[in-house]
Amino acid sequence: MGFAFVGNQYRLEVGGEDFYIDLLFYHLRLRCYVVIDLKMTEFKPEYSGKMNFYVAAVDDLLRHPDDQPTIGIILCKSKNKAVAEYALRDVNKPIGVSTHQLTGELPKPLETSLPTIEQLEMELNMVLLVVEQAEEATE
Numbered sequence: 001m002g003f004a005f006v007g008n009q010y011r012l013e014v015g016g017e018d019f020y021i022d023l024l025f026y027h028l029r030l031r032c033y034v035v036i037d038l039k040m041t042e043f044k045p046e047y048s049g050k051m052n053f054y055v056a057a058v059d060d061l062l063r064h065p066d067d068q069p070t071i072g073i074i075l076c077k078s079k080n081k082a083v084a085e086y087a088l089r090d091v092n093k094p095i096g097v098s099t100h101q102l103t104g105e106l107p108k109p110l111e112t113s114l115p116t117i118e119q120l121e122m123e124l125n126m127v128l129l130v131v132e133q134a135e136e137a138t139e
Contacts, residue, residue: 002029009127012057020134021054022127032068033058036075038124043079045087050135052091 003025010024023036051072058070
């Protein structure tokens with residue numbers, strides 16, 4: 001609770017290049033931005049470098065001097081705890097790795113007001129494709 005939605009596929013321009021954050025929020029109580037990178041695969045060490053880049057860019061480009069440092073969250077299908085620990089060991093930015101899991105049923109009152117799992121998966125796949133294309137264009 002306390003999150004304000006800033007945008008999805010939020011565009012950042014860095015060094016004349018465009019980069020897109022999957023989800024960007026602002027936490028009202030913590031007074032900081034929260035960057036969320038969505039991955040449909042197991043955690044890979046290179047994800048931490050990308051997140052470190054996003055957090056640093058948001059801190060420099062969006063953060064107000066009174067705001068707290070930006071927090072990064074990488075949501076993956078699964079993670080190997082040892083790999084995640086090594087990948088994040090010397091990163092000085094607040095970044096965490098967590099897993100997400102799709103469940104089969106929603107509470108009845110929410111079923112009609114939310115998109116289906118298939119719709120969310122299709123949208124997420126489109127987001128990931130755009131992110132991958134943007135990454136390839138920067139290489």
